[in-house]
Amino acid sequence: MITPVHEAARDTVDVGAAAGVYPVFVGPDLLEHLPVVLSTYAPTRRVAVISDDEVGPIHGASVATTLADSGHDVTVLTFPAGEASKTRTSWSILTDGMLEAGLGRDCVVVAVGGGVTTDLAGFVAATYLRGVPIVHVPTSTLAMIDASVGGKTGVDVHAGKNLVGAFHAPRAVVADTTVLATLERARRAEGLVEAVKHGAIRDEAHFGLVVERAESLIAAEPMACAEVVAASVRLKAEVVAQDEFEEGVRQILNFGHTIGHAIEAAADYRIGHGRAVACGMIAEARLGEGLGVTEAGTAACLIEALAPLTVRGEVDLDPTKARDFLGADKKSRDGQARYVLLRRIGEVARDDGWTHEIDDEAAHAALEAVVRGW
Numbered sequence: 393m394i395t396p397v398h399e400a401a402r403d404t405v406d407v408g409a410a411a412g413v414y415p416v417f418v419g420p421d422l423l424e425h426l427p428v429v430l431s432t433y434a435p436t437r438r439v440a441v442i443s444d445d446e447v448g449p450i451h452g453a454s455v456a457t458t459l460a461d462s463g464h465d466v467t468v469l470t471f472p473a474g475e476a477s478k479t480r481t482s483w484s485i486l487t488d489g490m491l492e493a494g495l496g497r498d499c500v501v502v503a504v505g506g507g508v509t510t511d512l513a514g515f516v517a518a519t520y521l522r523g524v525p526i527v528h529v530p531t532s533t534l535a536m537i538d539a540s541v542g543g544k545t546g547v548d549v550h551a552g553k554n555l556v557g558a559f560h561a562p563r564a565v566v567a568d569t570t571v572l573a574t575l576e577r578a579r580r581a582e583g584l585v586e587a588v589k590h591g592a593i594r595d596e597a598h599f600g601l602v603v604e605r606a607e608s609l610i611a612a613e614p615m616a617c618a619e620v621v622a623a624s625v626r627l628k629a630e631v632v633a634q635d636e637f638e639e640g641v642r643q644i645l646n647f648g649h650t651i652g653h654a655i656e657a658a659a660d661y662r663i664g665h666g667r668a669v670a671c672g673m674i675a676e677a678r679l680g681e682g683l684g685v686t687e688a689g690t691a692a693c694l695i696e697a698l699a700p701l702t703v704r705g706e707v708d709l710d711p712t713k714a715r716d717f718l719g720a721d722k723k724s725r726d727g728q729a730r731y732v733l734l735r736r737i738g739e740v741a742r743d744d745g746w747t748h749e750i751d752d753e754a755a756h757a758a759l760e761a762v763v764r765g766w
């Protein structure tokens with residue numbers, strides 16, 4: 393069915409999921425079309441708009457007004473901005489808030505915010521009254537390119553990031569690239585690290601596009617952002633549609649993340665995810681080159697692509713913690729961390745499955761080298 397939002401969007405990417413295909417609308421000025429999105433993909437009168445307290449006053453409020461003006465009964469719920477809020481405590485405060493508002497199984501959650509909001513509100517929707525529909529309105533580059541697509545939701549717990557959660561695919565995603573103008577420049581740039589990753593694992597041309605457009609993307613030029621967000625979402629969607637529950641090929645999306653997560657955790661999350669994953673991709677490319685699996689020069693290409701997007705200097709972290717976290721990675725099998733390695737830019741190297749076993753000492757050495765700066 394073609395709706396006005398299909399016509400307004402620069403691109404629509406359909407994502408296959410067990411629960412049904414859902415559209416990701418990408419382009420400037422799409423928020424005004426939210427009432428049509430809801431009436432088409434999650435028809436109901438009762439809406440819970442969830443955002444953090446930074447995005448809430450800017451974009452959450454305008455979404456709530458747009459929906460109320462179109463006859464929806466809107467409950468607005470906010471939580472303090474930041475990764476520290478992605479917890480079971482926030483989950484219980486939000487679900488209690490929804491219960492107090494008397495929201496029943498006929499409600500829909502609209503998540504307006506960055507990846508913390510889409511992950512947390514997604515987990516709320518996955519569990520509230522055993523599951524209610526959700527529509528994502530991602531407002532950060534990271535959430536548009538990555539977090540709002542694929543149905544992974546969850547919270548962080550003491551033992552690690554994202555360890556408690558659920559798969560819960562959205563009914564629709566509305567990525568309005570105009571809203572990126574209010575996002576801090578450095579965050580906008582860092583979110584693009586995942587676009588570099590999508591190119592590195594699947595599509596050399598996309599990798600080249602991110603490099604070529606870096607300046608306009610960092611400047612939040614809405615059309616340039618729409619072009620790259622849509623292309624990146626398409627690449628993620630192809631992978632997710634083949635393996636929604638991460639039993640096989642979806643693991644390639646973890647390129648750079650085995651070492652990246654260990655760096656992030658060992659730095660006590662004082663550095664951004666994008667910066668940690670940039671370090672992780674470079675380190676894992678160097679490991680692959682050392683093993684003769686990855687084409688020589690790949691790490692250098694990554695460095696060229698990543699340099700405009702994030703900080704290259706030394707990362708302040710606890711090396712002992714980094715060692716411990718490498719082993720604790722969720723992708724470990726029998727306690728042995730697994731690594732996605734590239735064959736070259738645009739292609740992953742297969743081994744026994746999609747990941748490779750790498751000697752712990754070599755991995756630690758690569759981590760320690762990359763955190764000294766690159």
Ligand SMILES: NC(=O)c1ccc[n+]([C@@H]2O[C@H](COP(=O)([O-])OP(=O)(O)OC[C@H]3O[C@@H](n4cnc5c(N)ncnc54)[C@H](O)[C@@H]3O)[C@@H](O)[C@H]2O)c1
Nearest residue numbers: 446447473506507508509531532534538539544571574575
């Ligand atoms: N579910 C997944 O598949 C998936 C994938 C990648 C990342 N993630 C998760 O995403 C999270 C990181 O996402 P993030 O970087 O967007 O963090 P975030 O949600 O904390 O947003 C970063 C900051 O930017 C602010 N912000 C967001 N959009 C804004 C806008 N348009 N204008 C002004 N301020 C704005 C937020 O209030 C916040 O302070 C992590 O928790 C990570 O685990 C999930």
Ligand SMILES: [Zn+2]
Nearest residue numbers: 586649665669
């Ligand atoms: Zn990531």
